[in-house]
Amino acid sequence: MPLRADARRLRRWGARAPRRHEEDPRHHRVPAAHRGARAAARWGRRVPDRLPPPRGARRHPAAHRPVARALARRARRPARAARRGPPHRARHPRDGRDRRAGRAAALGPQGQAREGRAHGGAVLRAAYFKEHGGADKILYGDYPDPAPAVGEVVVRVRACALNHVDMLLLDGRFPPPEGLPHVNGCEVTGTVETLGAAVQGLARGQRVIVFPGFSCGTCEYCLRGERTVCVRYGYLGAHKDGGYAELVKAPASNVLPLPEAIGFEAGAALPLAFLTSWHALVARAELRPGQTVLVQAAGSGVGSAAIQIARLMGARVIATVGADDKVEFAKALGAERVVNYRREDFVEAAKTWTNKRGVDVVIEHIGGETLEKSVYALTRLGTLVTIGSHDTHWGRLDLRHVYGKNLRIVGTNLGSIGELRTILDGVAQGTLKPVIDRSFPLSNARAAVQYVLDRKNKGKVLLVS
The missing domain is CATH 3.90.180.10 (Medium-chain alcohol dehydrogenases, catalytic domain)
Known part of the structure; x- marks a missing residue:
């Protein structure tokens, strides 16, 4: 194409390209009948109808129409009634209904209404x-x-x-x-x-x-x-x-x-503390009569339950507490030796209590340093059952003690419904006391x-x- 003809074409359409936020009129051609004969003559030919017939007024002014003219027409436009669909179909979001109504059922109160509530919700x-x-x-x-x-x-x-x-x-x-x-x-x-x-x-x-x-x-x-x-x-x-x-x-x-x-x-x-302790000692540690057990945090629900269950199984118990006023409490539950871990090293106490042998089972639910030291308190072929992490989710292990003494580190988190029934029978008979x-x-x-x-x-x- 000759350069002069190309320049005339640029002047006709405008040399500036539309910016990103603008619409290019050349991409939105409309039929000549809607643009008028003068526009059709300028194009030199009839533009085919590329758009369907308009259904009512447009929501936004067309790019080729002056904004003032579009706003004037919008002001003269009569208000339309809300469209309603068949009763079995959902309405259009713009039909005048409160848009929050569709969310009311999901966010509102559930269940049947109860007496005494003014708003009627349950x-x-x-x-x-x-x-x-x-x-x-x-x-x-x-x-x-x-x-x-x-x-x-x-x-x-x-x-x-x-x-x-x-x-x-x-x-x-x-x-x-x-x-x-x-x-x-x-x-x-x-x-x-x-x-x-x-x-x-x-x-x-x-x-x-x-x-x-x-x-x-x-x-x-x-x-x-x-x-x-x-x-x-x-x-x-x-x-x-x-x-x-x-x-x-x-x-x-x-x-x-x-x-x-x-x-x-x-x-x-019973359902969590007693059941977890029962499963840890009976099912996971396979506790037997005559064995020794170290129970950490005897003042807790898990600890107080573990002492009773261990004694019921015929084992001997050493327990730890964090305050002196809990010492007699743990002894009353059946612990032979109670250690205040804030003032005494429970590992040395366990070694002394077992004549340097170590305990057979440790029930641990603290984590951190308590977990690490509990391994040192175990005897050969001993078992540590961890059932929680009250202080921290992390803990270190000296693996030399684990493989050198053939230790078992076992985790558990609850028990079964059958075990809960067994505990209920024990409490009803008086052999276990929450x-x-x-x-x-x-x-x-x-x-x-x-x-x-x-x-x-x-x-x-x-x-x-």
């Missing part, structure tokens, strides 16, 4: 937290009611025990998988409030205890009977909202009858959490309602 009172931190982050107020699905049960909580996992969830070291807000509480007893469809063997008002572990029942580990290592394993109060509330929901298969001989508060001390330090009302959950964080408890701390 809510309960719960102690929950919306952000991570200390006990001051615990709030007490309204919370959505749990609605039972098929095969689920809603339990009215009568007692719920506090556990260290609650503190990990609260401070963020173990963030709740479902996000915030969250309701803690793994160990629950109460009465059946509502039964979901297809639930059999339970009745409304029946006294029950909730097994806190959830499993899929279909993975390879569940089929082998090892449900505690299920690939989708979870805890009540950790992976789902728990018992710091008036009501809690659980699968019907996790809800067991609570014997009449066991009170609600005593029963709430240790309860004190109870707080649900409305004072913040004080209960602070009491546990300060390590003042000797045994279990409960919330009751």
Whole structure:
């Protein structure tokens, strides 16, 4: 093309190319009938109709039309009525309906309405937290009611025990998988409030205890009977909202009858602490009569349970505590030797107590330096069972002691429903006794959490309602 002709073409269209935020009129050609004869003559030929006939006024002014003209036409445009579709179809978002209405069902209260609520929604009172931190982050107020699905049960909580996992969830070291807000509480007893469809063997008002572990029942580990290592394993109060509330929901298969001989508060001390200690000593360590056991943190729920279970199995017990006022407490449970680890080396104490032999089993749930030193306290062919990490998730091991003395380092996190039934029988018969330090009302959950964080408890701390 000659240079002069090309220059005339540039002057006709304008030498400046459209900027990124502008629309190029050449890319939006419209029929000549809409542009007028003068524009058609300038093009020199009829432009084919590339766009469908317009349906009403455009939402935005076309790029080739002056803005003032477009605004004037928009001002003269009559208001259109909201379009309505068939009743079986969802309306268009611009039909005048409140856009938040579609989210109301998902965010609103669940379950049936209860009396005494002015807004008609079903809510309960719960102690929950919306952000991570200390006990001051615990709030007490309204919370959505749990609605039972098929095969689920809603339990009215009568007692719920506090556990260290609650503190990990609260401070963020173990963030709740479902996000915030969250309701803690793994160990629950109460009465059946509502039964979901297809639930059999339970009745409304029946006294029950909730097994806190959830499993899929279909993975390879569940089929082998090892449900505690299920690939989708979870805890009540950790992976789902728990018992710091008036009501809690659980699968019907996790809800067991609570014997009449066991009170609600005593029963709430069993599902996690007692069950974990039982599984650690009986199933994992395979404790035998005459063996020696070192129990760390005897003042905790797990520690106080482990002393009793070890004594029930015929073993001898040495225990550690963090305060002098807990020494007699541990001895009353059956410990022969109690060490205040703040003033005395428990490794040397264990060696002296066993005539330099070392203990056969260590129950450890502290982590860090306590885990490392616990290995030194073991005898040859000894077993260390770790069931928690109260201080830190990390710990060092001197591997020379592990392979040199053929030690076993075993982990466990709960037990089975069958083992929980065995524990219930033992408590009902009086051979095992849950240790309860004190109870707080649900409305004072913040004080209960602070009491546990300060390590003042000797045994279990409960919330009751």
